[in-house]
Amino acid sequence: GAVVSQHPSWVICKSGTSVKIECRSLDFQATTMFWYRQFPKQSLMLMATSNEGSKATYEQGVEKDKFLINHASLTLSTLTVTSAHPEDSSFYICSTDRVDTGELFFGEGSRLTVL
């Protein structure tokens, strides 16, 4: 079964609305969660790194006020795309690693389409 559960799998929304994507760590405590975005036929691009209980670290060029990341507990991290626009349409995926082994685990991904 999935170790990291990501919801929703896909979402279609109107321009200007906000969309929340959740990632839950099911089997272990996820101290750190990585959020990626992937445009068609391109590589994953790291958007931000969140640590439980502290502010997320955003990569250069990623607007922190537009992509709100909350990591309030060791099992849940959320990404909210605020005031979404068509150019935000993309595949968003979360990832975390087990501190003890270094293994990587990925959510199933969320495909966002903004009309």
Add this chain to the structure above:
Amino acid sequence: KNEVEQSPQNLTAQEGEFITINCSYSVGISALHWLQQHPGGGIVSLFMLSSGKKKHGRLIATINIQEKHSSLHITASHPRDSAVYICAVMDSNYQLIWGAGTKLIIKP
């Protein structure tokens, strides 16, 4: 020059062929990961290597730390192996650096 280079970028082969995908990196690493991304987008971790060789079913991954090179092999390839294979390294700053991926198509 990218810190993680994968080759080839694209690979098309016939079912049953032995497949090799290569990854070279230029930074110090704590671990190297091989990942598989299917057309639907989901990503699965195949291997995590820090030395030597690992095998799981028809998949084999090797790493040569001195040469900063890793290979992913698929034996008796099957159409269901068609996916993008990604090499990613965790550097000494706990940053994950991604290769561009290799798109593999196995024809029946």
